[in-house]
Amino acid sequence: MAGLVTRIDETNALAEASLGFVWRLPGSQITPDDLRVFEGYFEPFDEQRLFYNLSVWSSVDDLRKYVFGSQHAELLRGRQAWIAAFERPHLAMWWVRGGSMPSVAESAVRLKAMERDGPTAFAFTFAKVFDPPA
Numbered sequence: 021m022a023g024l025v026t027r028i029d030e031t032n033a034l035a036e037a038s039l040g041f042v043w044r045l046p047g048s049q050i051t052p053d054d055l056r057v058f059e060g061y062f063e064p065f066d067e068q069r070l071f072y073n074l075s076v077w078s079s080v081d082d083l084r085k086y087v088f089g090s091q092h093a094e095l096l097r098g099r100q101a102w103i104a105a106f107e108r109p110h111l112a113m114w115w116v117r118g119g120s121m122p123s124v125a126e127s128a129v130r131l132k133a134m135e136r137d138g139p140t141a142f143a144f145t146f147a148k149v150f151d152p153p154a
Contacts (some may be wrong), residue, residue: 028086034091040082043121044075050124057128074127076116080149109134112143115152
């Protein structure tokens with residue numbers, strides 16, 4: 021994972037400077053205990069090897085431009101070198117009310133819902149996006 025780890029600060033700075041970026045949970049604020057909500061989902065579970073990202077964007081389009089249309093896409097192309105193949109969903113997106121910030125625990129609930137129900141208005145992916153609630 022060294023190729024990924026050496027570029028985390030660069031990638032985070034790029035995200036923070038991107039159009040539509042609102043907030044991200046810094047890795048320094050995520051404890052091993054926080055990540056225990058993923059035990060049983062990612063197996064074998066090892067919080068030292070779990071790459072976790074939680075961020076808020078103003079729109080799916082802005083996030084899509086960052087993920088697929090910036091230098092971040094370079095990391096995606098090389099992900100097989102440092103990320104193990106995983107058959108379960110590893111991404112969940114959902115709408116949050118302005119001013120509220122999601123938690124690690126909430127992200128686990130949304131990710132597990134993606135596996136159980138597929139994309140819904142509760143949790144979805146780039147492949148199937150749902151409109152924000154009224």
